[in-house]
Each structure stands twice: as structure tokens, then as C-alpha cells.
Amino acid sequence: MTTESNTRPVHYSEFHPRWYRRPVSVYWWIGQRQYLKFILRELSSVFVATFVVETLFQLNALKGGPQAYAEFQKTLASPLIIALNLLCLLFVLFHTITWFNLAPSAMPIRLGGQRVPTFLVAAPSYVMWAVISAAVYWFVISWSQT
Amino acid sequence: MANTITLEIARYSPERDAAPHFQNFEVPVHKEWVVLDALNHIKDQEDGSLTYRWSCRMGICGSCGMMVNGEPKLTCATFLTDYAKQGGKIRVEPLRYFPVVRDLVTELTDFLAKLKKVKPWLVHPNQPPLSEGEFLQTPEQVDRYKQFSMCINCTLCYAACPVVGLDPIFVGPAALALAQRYNKDSRDQGSDERIAVLAHPDGIWGCTFVGECTRVCPKHVDPAGAIQQYKITAVLEWLKSFVTPKGAGVK
Amino acid sequence: MAKQSDEAFFWVLFSAGGVVAALLIPVQLFLFFVAIPLGWIQPPSYDHLMALVRLPLTRLYLFVLCSFSLFHWAHRFRYTLYDGLRVKHLNEIIFTLCYGGAVAGTVVAAYLLWTIA
Numbered sequence: 001m002t003t004e005s006n007t008r009p010v011h012y013s014e015f016h017p018r019w020y021r022r023p024v025s026v027y028w029w030i031g032q033r034q035y036l037k038f039i040l041r042e043l044s045s046v047f048v049a050t051f052v053v054e055t056l057f058q059l060n061a062l063k064g065g066p067q068a069y070a071e072f073q074k075t076l077a078s079p080l081i082i083a084l085n086l087l088c089l090l091f092v093l094f095h096t097i098t099w100f101n102l103a104p105s106a107m108p109i110r111l112g113g114q115r116v117p118t119f120l121v122a123a124p125s126y127v128m129w130a131v132i133s134a135a136v137y138w139f140v141i142s143w144s145q146t
Numbered sequence: 147m148a149n150t151i152t153l154e155i156a157r158y159s160p161e162r163d164a165a166p167h168f169q170n171f172e173v174p175v176h177k178e179w180v181v182l183d184a185l186n187h188i189k190d191q192e193d194g195s196l197t198y199r200w201s202c203r204m205g206i207c208g209s210c211g212m213m214v215n216g217e218p219k220l221t222c223a224t225f226l227t228d229y230a231k232q233g234g235k236i237r238v239e240p241l242r243y244f245p246v247v248r249d250l251v252t253e254l255t256d257f258l259a260k261l262k263k264v265k266p267w268l269v270h271p272n273q274p275p276l277s278e279g280e281f282l283q284t285p286e287q288v289d290r291y292k293q294f295s296m297c298i299n300c301t302l303c304y305a306a307c308p309v310v311g312l313d314p315i316f317v318g319p320a321a322l323a324l325a326q327r328y329n330k331d332s333r334d335q336g337s338d339e340r341i342a343v344l345a346h347p348d349g350i351w352g353c354t355f356v357g358e359c360t361r362v363c364p365k366h367v368d369p370a371g372a373i374q375q376y377k378i379t380a381v382l383e384w385l386k387s388f389v390t391p392k393g394a395g396v397k
Numbered sequence: 398m399a400k401q402s403d404e405a406f407f408w409v410l411f412s413a414g415g416v417v418a419a420l421l422i423p424v425q426l427f428l429f430f431v432a433i434p435l436g437w438i439q440p441p442s443y444d445h446l447m448a449l450v451r452l453p454l455t456r457l458y459l460f461v462l463c464s465f466s467l468f469h470w471a472h473r474f475r476y477t478l479y480d481g482l483r484v485k486h487l488n489e490i491i492f493t494l495c496y497g498g499a500v501a502g503t504v505v506a507a508y509l510l511w512t513i514a
Contacts, residue, residue: 026482026483029480029481039477039481042473042474042476042477042481043477045469045470045473045474045477046470046474048418048422048466048469048470049466049467049470049474049498049502051422051425051426051430051466052462052463052466052467052470052502052506053502054430055425055429055459055462055463056463056502056505056506056509058429059450059459059506059509059510059513060509062443062446062447062450062513063509063512063513063514066443069443069446070443073433073434073440076429076430076433076434077434077435081430081434082431082434082435085426085430085431085434086431088426088430089423089426089427089430089431092418092422092423092426093423095415095418095419095422096418096419096420096422096423099415099416099418099419100419103416125419125420128420129419129420129423132420132421132424133423133424136421136424136425136428137424137428139449140428140429140441140446140449141428141438141439141441143445144441144442144445144446145439145441
């Protein structure tokens with residue numbers, strides 16, 4: 001009697017007893033907190049894509065003229081869409097924070113023979129995020145009101 | 147604090163059982179006892195057929211890894227008192243994602259084969275003659291690979307990594323970290339030989355940076371970090387492969 | 398040197414997209430799709446937005462934002478399907494749908510930004 005191993009077939013016999021292979025359930029990620037957090041982090045990419053799709057609709061509305069854009073604004077204000085976008089915002093922020101905190105693992109930085117701690121390597125990303133966000137706010141909102 | 151604690155231990159005897167089942171044992175709680183002490187007590191006093199691996203009992207041999215309440219742990223480093231609240235129970239199972247040979251013993255042949263695939267030894271065909279003396283390494287050169295050299299092959303990271311469970315051909319955290327241990331060693335010239343195995347869908351590209359391996363590692367090897375760092379190296383090598391026809395060597 | 402897989406290319410796209418999405422999306426999402434619809438901020442006029450969008454730099458910014466974010470999604474979602482739903486045996490279909498989607502979105506973004514004004 002043979003059965004598959006990962007690297008070679010295994011022949012079970014009287015002198016080679018049957019190994020037990022525990023099946024991995026399709027719900028492997030629900031049982032454990034760490035796995036759930038991981039899957040939520042990965043699913044944040046769906047909300048990233050959702051934002052892009054919404055932006056494409058926004059651009060299309062802009063292209064269609066002031067009336068079309070006003071219609072688009074009305075759709076955005078509906079409770080369902082607002083709820084969706086609040087959820088989007090949560091997941092996008094989750095993506096940003098986990099991304100900045102994990103990216104330093106890929107680039108160990110050494111200064112004077114010592115390894116620079118992770119949070120210091122992550123800090124410039126947060127600073128850049130703040131600066132860019134402020135700039136975008138200025139371009140979109142402040143500048144329009146001067 | 148309670149005087150005794152219940153250990154719920156997975157039992158599997160291939161001659162008798164079709165599948166594993168749990169058996170409960172009452173064990174006295176001593177302040178300095180670890181789960182391994184409890185297992186040894188059970189084997190001594192209650193059921194001599196309980197089968198498990200252990201050796202150094204001090205966290206350096208890597209033999210005694212098991213799932214303790216769903217977490218991969220070295221049982222020689224897991225204290226009973228951490229679980230001995232009122233009604234606290236300790237569930238001991240063999241490490242996840244490996245075939246079970248018997249009771250708490252896992253089959254490690256696949257892991258060893260994956261380890262061998264990455265060539266975890268110094269590859270240096272152009273060795274200078276002995277008369278030229280030893281290899282000298284500065285502390286900085288040692289620092290670049292030292293963390294990854296701490297691996298004790300306990301396979302806790304394999305039990306933690308969901309990709310290992312979902313994709314049995316995935317080379318896995320420890321093997322990939324050990325490959326980096328040698329890639330980063332200034333004495334090694336084998337990076338070219340390892341890249342085909344590493345920069346492969348079953349190698350580093352199978353890793354989705356869950357990070358559980360690093361969290362459970364008892365020696366703080368940070369295999370997840372090793373893998374992400376090699377992803378960058380692999381990208382640079384991939385880019386280089388377009389510029390240089392034969393490849394100028396990986397480091 | 399032994400040949401290595403081309404997965405490196407997709408990982409670079411994923412990484413670049415991840416950085417772009419992390420830095421640029423939160424503020425834009427908050428302003429346009431949360432704060433303004435909820436009335437927390439005075440909305441910019443249609444004319445101001447059109448003036449902004451006409452600038453080549455804005456169009457480039459938006460194109461990079463949309464395209465790279467979509468490729469980030471494609472890679473991550475592909476692996477989530479492999480691991481989450483365990484459908485790795487369908488990997489060719491999944492690959493085509495994910496990266497095809499990203500390419501389609503990129504084309505739409507390019508078209509809209511090129512013809513918007």
C-alpha cells in the first residue's frame with residue numbers, strides 16, 4: 001500500500017506503520033487570532049482596489065461636466081456608500097500602518113556596526129506620509145479656498 | 147494556585163488507532179516544572195507508552211517542540227505555572243503540519259530534505275591553502291549572519307506557518323533562514339548555487355510574510371526577516387540577469 | 398548562473414504598489430469619499446478640481462496611484478485566493494483574472510486621464 005509523501009512515495013507495511021496526516025481545514029484562518037489578522041491585512045488590498053475603482057468613477061464624472069459631477073457627489077453622500085467608504089478607510093489605514101511597520105524587516109540598516117531598531121527605520125515613512133497628506137490637503141482644499 | 151493540573155495529550159498508536167484521540171492525565175504542579183517535566187512524570191508514573199522526543203531540556207537541541215494550547219512551543223521552556231489557573235488545562239499535541247508517527251512524534255524527513263536542498267554549508271570551491279592561515283572575520287561580518295545561525299532546527303516555525311500547511315512543497319522558514327545564514331557569510335561562495343531553489347515559487351516567493359514564524363521562534367532567528375531580505379536580493383539578481391549575460395555572482 | 402523564476406517582477410510591482418497605496422490613498426479617500434460627502438469640509442468647486450486635473454503632474458500622480466495600487470491588489474489577492482480558499486490548482490485562471498483586472502484598470506485610468514480635458 002503506498003501513499004504520497006511530499007518528496008517520495010511511502011510504503012506502509014507491518015514494519016513501517018501508517019503516519020497520520022492531519023487535514024488542514026479551509027477555515028484554517030478563522031480559528032486563530034494571528035491568522036485572522038493576517039487575512040484581514042491581505043484583504044485590505046480589496047479595499048485599495050475599491051478606492052481605485054471609485055476614483056475612476058470620480059474622474060469619469062468630472063469628465064462628464066458639472067452636472068455629472070454633482071450627481072456623483074449625491075451618490076457619494078448616500079448612507080450605504082458612506083458606510084462602504086468608512087470601511088474602506090479603516091482597511092486602507094490598516095494597510096498603511098502594517099506596511100510601514102513590516103517593510104523595515106526587508107532592509108536591515110546598520111549604523112556604526114549596530115542594527116538600527118525597526119521603529120526608527122519605519123519613522124521616516126510616517127513622516128513622509130504626514131507631509132504628503134498635508135500637501136494633498138493643501139492642493140485640494142486650501143488652495144481652492146484662497 | 148492549584149496543586150494539580152490536567153494535561154490533555156494527543157495519543158495515536160498506528161497499530162490500534164485510525165486517528166488521534168485525547169487522553170487526560172493529572173499532574174502535580176511544581177513551581178519550576180515545565181511541560182516536559184510533566185510528560186516525563188506521566189511516562190514514569192502513569193503511562194509508559196507515551197511517546198515523545200526530548201533531549202537537552204534546556205532549549206538548545208530543538209527536539210521537544212509540540213503544540214501547547216494551540217501554540218508551537220519548546221516544552222522544556224514552557225512552565226506549568228503559566229497555565230495553572232483554576233481549571234486551567236494544558237492541551238499537548240504534536241507539531242502542526244507534519245505527519246504524526248506516534249503520539250507526539252512528528253515525521254521530519256520532508257523538513258530534512260528541504261534543508262538539504264538549500265545547501266546549508268559553506269560552499270567555497272576556491273579555498274586558499276592552509277598555509278595562508280584561517281579565515282578572518284570582523285565583528286561586522288559576523289553580525290550579518292549571526293542571528294540566522296542561531297536556528298536549532300526545532301521546526302516550531304513550520305508549525306506556525308500557514309503556507310507550510312497549505313502548500314507542503316513550500317521550502318519553509320527555517321530552511322530559507324539557514325540559506326541566508328550561509329549567503330550572508332563572508333566565507334561562503336555558494337549564493338549562485340542556492341538561488342534556483344530560493345528564488346522559486348516554492349521558495350521565497352511562496353512566503354506571504356504572515357510573520358508567525360518569527361513570533362514563535364525560541365531563538366529569535368527572525369526567519370521572516372531573512373526571507374524578505376532575500377526577496378530584495380532576488381529582485382536585484384533578476385534585474386542583473388538582464389544586464390549581464392552570465393551573471394556577476396550573488397551576494 | 399541558474400535561472401530564477403520571474404516572480405521577482407510581480408513582487409516588485411506589488412511592493413511599489415504597496416508603498417504608493419500606503420502613502421497616497423488614505424488622505425485622498427478621507428477627503429473625497431468621507432469628509433466631503435459627510436459635510437465636514439467645504440468641497441472644492443468643480444472648476445478648481447478640473448483646473449487641478451488638467452495639470453500634467455496631477456494626471457501623472459493619479460495614473461501612478463491607480464495603476465500601481467491595482468497591481469498591488471492583483472498580487473496580494475492572487476495569493477489570498479491560493480491560501481484563503483486553497484484554489485492554487487486554478488492558478489492560471491486566477492493569475493489572468495487578477496493581473497488582467499489590473500491591466501484593464503490601468504487602461505481605463507490612462508484613457509480617462511488622457512481625455513479628461
